[in-house]
Amino acid sequence: MPDHSLTITDDQRHCAELIWxxxxxxxxxxxxxxxxxxxxxxxxxxAFAAKLYHEGMFGxxxxxGGNSPTTAARFPRGEAVHFREHALELGVPDDVxxxxxxxxxxxxxxxxxxxxxxxxxxxxxxxxxxxxxYMERRSYATARKVWPExxxxxxxxxxxxxxxxTAIGDAKLVIDMLVGDLQRVIEYPGRGFAIxxxxxxxxxxxxxxxxxxxxxxxxxxx
Numbered sequence: 001m002p003d004h005s006l007t008i009t010d011d012q013r014h015c016a017e018l019i020w021x022x023x024x025x026x027x028x029x030x031x032x033x034x035x036x037x038x039x040x041x042x043x044x045x046x047a048f049a050a051k052l053y054h055e056g057m058f059g060x061x062x063x064x065g066g067n068s069p070t071t072a073a074r075f076p077r078g079e080a081v082h083f084r085e086h087a088l089e090l091g092v093p094d095d096v097x098x099x100x101x102x103x104x105x106x107x108x109x110x111x112x113x114x115x116x117x118x119x120x121x122x123x124x125x126x127x128x129x130x131x132x133x134y135m136e137r138r139s140y141a142t143a144r145k146v147w148p149e150x151x152x153x154x155x156x157x158x159x160x161x162x163x164x165x166t167a168i169g170d171a172k173l174v175i176d177m178l179v180g181d182l183q184r185v186i187e188y189p190g191r192g193f194a195i196x197x198x199x200x201x202x203x204x205x206x207x208x209x210x211x212x213x214x215x216x217x218x219x220x221x222x
Contacts, residue, residue, distance in 0.1 A: 015206035039065015039079030050090035141194035180218025
């Protein structure tokens with residue numbers, strides 16, 4: 001069971017905040033041909049997608065995601081299905097939403113959503129990727145590799161680090177996820193999954209420090 005009572009040190013918080021800020025692209029929002037809501041444990045993605053729809057940022061929304069060990073209990077019918085239901089509750093019309101219920105990773109989220117859009121005849125030259133805050137950079141790097149023909153803009157709920165910790169309620173899990181996503185930003189280009197992203201020395205040092213402190217449950221083996 002996760003240790004929800006874990007108290008992180010000031011140094012660990014500083015390191016986590018450095019990585020949190022690095023993961024967010026801070027791109028200016030603009031209207032795109034379509035949006036993809038990337039499935040995860042975070043229903044805030046669906047809520048923010050609904051907000052952006054109502055602001056006129058896109059006309060078609062794909063929710064993408066099957067299940068994973070971290071989401072199966074919370075979203076038993078699959079991430080995309082639950083995200084769609086939440087968006088409908090928030091006033092997004094049913095005919096705006098397309099479902100992609102099979103993706104098991106970010107590359108599949110993007111590739112399978114591209115295929116769903118093409119299957120219904122939607123010509124896409126620009127895409128808005130809506131994700132968890134700390135997943136922006138990885139989703140951007142992945143999309144530029146998987147779907148290089150489109151212009152990619154990333155967006156997430158505008159939350160500060162402490163607010164996200166409060167929302168999730170598990171500091172160890174959040175920092176583990178920040179560290180795990182940074183490992184993927186670093187290593188995925190070498191595996192052919194994403195384009196390279198520059199990692200500042202201060203961010204890499206924070207990553208190594210948190211690894212040394214045991215924030216490693218989301219680290220890939222090998």
